[in-house]
Amino acid sequence: MEPVEDRRWARDLRDTFRCAGALLGLLLLVDHFNGRLTLWRGALWLTLAALLLVVLYPARVRAGEGWLSARGLLRERRVRTDRLVSVRCLDGVSQRLVLRDEFGGRVEIDPVVLVNNPDVWHRLAEDSHKSLASGSLTCGETALRRIAERVERETAETVFRVSGLE
Known part of the structure; x- marks a missing residue:
């Protein structure tokens, strides 16, 4: 039998990238309009968005005959x-x-x-x-x-x- 997998994983992964991207965009936008955007603050916001991406990253679940993996x-x-x-x-x-x-x-x-x-x-x-x-x-x-x-x-x-x- 062929292994089966989570059909919604790709969508969940896209949503994870969208959330991290939206957070990054909003933080950069707010800083830009407040006149406080600097290279260091931009790096901080990028790090925060990357951390959100790591936390929200969905596990890819697959199952075959006799096994299941994440x-x-x-x-x-x-x-x-x-x-x-x-x-x-x-x-x-x-x-x-x-x-x-x-x-x-x-x-x-x-x-x-x-x-x-x-x-x-x-x-x-x-x-x-x-x-x-x-x-x-x-x-x-x-x-x-x-x-x-x-x-x-x-x-x-x-x-x-x-x-x-x-």
Whole structure:
């Protein structure tokens, strides 16, 4: 089977560049109209925009038979989804799904990626069932069930919206 990936990653990356560019443009514009724009202040604003770009940079999530990876700005993390030992949902400012395999692999992704990409979710769900059947997945059945319910709910709402039945 061919690997599947987050279809919205390119759009998210463009949005990240737009946010950083808009911040840089606004800061330079304000400084210019106040007559305070200097080379050093411009460099400071450029650094601030670059920092925003690094913080907002979206992970590129891909999944294949038996694996899931998330490539960030500097490195790629990979986990064997057919050998998972735990799946946890971390709540906070942004919800994260943490997957760990028995080989020490760890991937942290946004659950929205799975909701927006049913094909990525399908790969993960199929392989996590193998982990459950083999007994390696000891923690995380509830988290997976919640994600499954969310994916199914969002998919049904999309079908109703597209067909005009909402």
